[in-house]
Structures are given as C-alpha cells and as structure tokens.
Amino acid sequence: GDSVTQMEGPVTLSEEAFLTINCTYTATGYPSLFWYVQYPGEGLQLLLKATKADDKGSNKGFEATYRKETTSFHLEKGSVQVSDSAVYFCALMSGGSARQLTFGSGTQLTVLP
Amino acid sequence: GAVVSQHPSRVICKSGTSVKIECRSLDFQATTMFWYRQFPKQSLMLMATSNEGSKATYEQGVEKDKFLINHASLTLSTLTVTSAHPEDSSFYICSAREEAANYGYTFGSGTRLTVV
Numbered sequence: 337g338d339s340v341t342q343m344e345g346p347v348t349l350s351e352e353a354f355l356t357i358n359c360t361y362t363a364t365g366y367p368s369l370f371w372y373v374q375y376p377g378e379g380l381q382l383l384l385k386a387t388k389a390d391d392k393g394s395n396k397g398f399e400a401t402y403r404k405e406t407t408s409f410h411l412e413k414g415s416v417q418v419s420d421s422a423v424y425f426c427a428l429m430s431g432g433s434a435r436q437l438t439f440g441s442g443t444q445l446t447v448l449p
Numbered sequence: 450g451a452v453v454s455q456h457p458s459r460v461i462c463k464s465g466t467s468v469k470i471e472c473r474s475l476d477f478q479a480t481t482m483f484w485y486r487q488f489p490k491q492s493l494m495l496m497a498t499s500n501e502g503s504k505a506t507y508e509q510g511v512e513k514d515k516f517l518i519n520h521a522s523l524t525l526s527t528l529t530v531t532s533a534h535p536e537d538s539s540f541y542i543c544s545a546r547e548e549a550a551n552y553g554y555t556f557g558s559g560t561r562l563t564v565v
Contacts, residue, residue, distance in 0.1 A: 372556075379455065379542050379556040380493075425492065436483065437544075437554060441492045 338363045342426045342440030349416055349447050357411040357443045359400075359426035367428040369393075369402055369409040370437070374423045383411075383424070416447045451477050451547045455557025462533055462564055470528045470560045472543030478523035479545035484516075487540040487559075499526040533564040 343358040361367065368387045372380040384393030389404035398413045409426060426440040452475040462468050472482055480501045485493040497518050498506040505518035515537075517529040526545075530537055543557040 377559070377561070379453075379558040380544075381556070382554070436495060436498065439492045442490075444490070 338367070338428060338430050338438045340426050340428055340438055340440035343443055344441070345423075346444035346446060349445070351418055351447055351449050352415045353447075355411070355413040355416045355420075355445070357424055357426075357445070359409045359411065359440060361407050361409065361426075361428050363407075363428055363430050363438075365430060366404075367430045369400070370427040370429070371398070371400055371409070371411050372425040372427060372439075374425065374442070376422075380425065416445075418447045418449050421445055421447045451545075451553065451555040453479075453543065453545050453555045453557045455543050455560055457560060458558060459561045460563070462562070464534055464564055465532055467529055467531045468533055468562060470530075470541055470543075470562075472526045472528070472545065472557050474524045474545045474547070474555075477545075477547045479526075479547065480523060481546050482520060482526040483544040483546075483554075484518060484526075484528050485542045485544065487542060489540075493542060496528075530562065533562070535564045538562055538564045 339362045341360050370385045371383040373383045374380050384395040386393040386402035392401045400409050400411045423442045423444050425442045427437045429437050454473045456471045482499040484496045486496050487493050495508050496511045499518045499520040501520045507513045520526040540559050542559045544554050
C-alpha cells in the first residue's frame with residue numbers, strides 16, 4: 337500500500353538557517369504530493385503541493401520538487417523564521433475513487449531567535 | 450478559500466457519556482469528509498471516510514459502534530464518540546474535499562477531547 341517516510345524530528349534551527357525536511361514515498365501510479373503545516377493546537381493547513389513529476393510547489397518561501405526518479409518530495413526553505421516553528425507533514429494522494437491522504441509521521445520544527 | 454469549521458475545539462466529558470463533534474464546510478459542498486485521530490506528537494490516523502447520504506467507511510481497527518459518523522447533508526458531518534473512556538482522549542480532526550478545487554482538502558481546526 338501507499339506510505340510516506342518522513343525525516344524524524346525534532347529539528348531545531350537558528351533563525352535564518354537553511355531548512356530541509358526529507359520525505360520519500362511509496363505509491364502505485366502517479367500520486368499527488370503535499371506538505372501540510374500544523375501549528376500548536378490547530379488543524380492542518382496546506383503549505384504546498386505538486387501533482388506531477390518535476391512540478392515544484394512553493395509557498396511562503398518554502399519549496400518542494402516532485403522527484404519521480406527518487407520518489408521524493410523534500411521540503412526546503414532558504415531562511416527560516418521563528419514563526420515557522422510548527423509540525424510539518426508530508427502526504428500523498430493516490431488515484432482511485434477514495435482519494436484519501438496518506439500522511440508521514442510529521443516533523444517538529446523549532447526555530448530559535 | 451474553502452473553510453471547514455469544526456466544533457467544539459475543546460471538550461471535557463465524564464467516562465460513559467457521549468460526545469458529538471461537528472464538521473461543517475462553510476462555503477462549499479462536500480460529498481466526502483474524513484475523520485482523523487491524532488495522538489500526541491504523532492501523525493494523523495484516518496478513522497473513517499464519511500459519504501453524504503450513505504454509510505461511512507471505517508478503517509481497519511476502528512470500532513464503528515464506538516465512533517458513530519453521520520453525514521446527513523452536503524455541508525455537515527458529525528462524529529459521536531459513544532460511551533467515552535479515558536483512552537478515547539485524543540485530538541480529532543476532520544477534513545473535507547472540495548470537488549471544484551481539484552480535489553483540494555481543507556482541514557478543520559481540530560477538537561481536543563479529554564475523558565475524565
């Protein structure tokens with residue numbers, strides 16, 4: 337079945353540092369890939385997405401490129417801010433009628449001033 | 450953009466009682482809604498898929514008689530935790546899919562359930 341393997345956290349960085357959170361996936365066919373962010377006590381918000389190979393999703397300075405050859409969708413940001421502290425989830429959606437999301441385990445990011 | 454309202458955000462109940470959680474799509478119709486459970490510092494576990502006008506589809510290991518789901522309209526799905534026990538304490542999150550938004554998913558803000 338489908339699965340998402342995500343870099344374990346927690347990750348602690350200083351403000352303005354470079355961020356990478358690794359994400360690889362296993363799926364049949366050609367899934368859509370997503371990054372969601374969860375702030376404390378809240379639900380999930382879509383951060384970015386990519387629907388086909390070589391697509392790059394970007395939002396708020398975050399980027400991730402759909403790499404079919406390495407089945408990866410790593411999240412990057414060139415300069416993190418304290419306000420980026422949150423839990424980040426990589427997810428995929430396969431085809432089929434259900435179109436459910438499969439989530440990775442989540443990575444806690446803490447950015448220190 | 451699409452908004453999903455989840456209510457209540459926080460609830461404390463006594464063991465043996467039932468609790469209802471509502472999930473509403475405010476500005477779109479959602480034929481399908483999803484209910485997740487999240488344990489502390491863990492990922493989201495899909496509990497069930499709620500389909501408007503039909504029975505919910507439960508994931509393996511989720512007790513359908515324990516977690517009752519009703520999706521009576523295109524904008525409302527409810528999850529009722531029946532005869533709650535302390536082990537049911539968790540963070541519950543709903544999600545709705547807006548068909549017109551290219552299968553985009555919108556999540557509610559979650560419900561923190563504490564059973565004492």
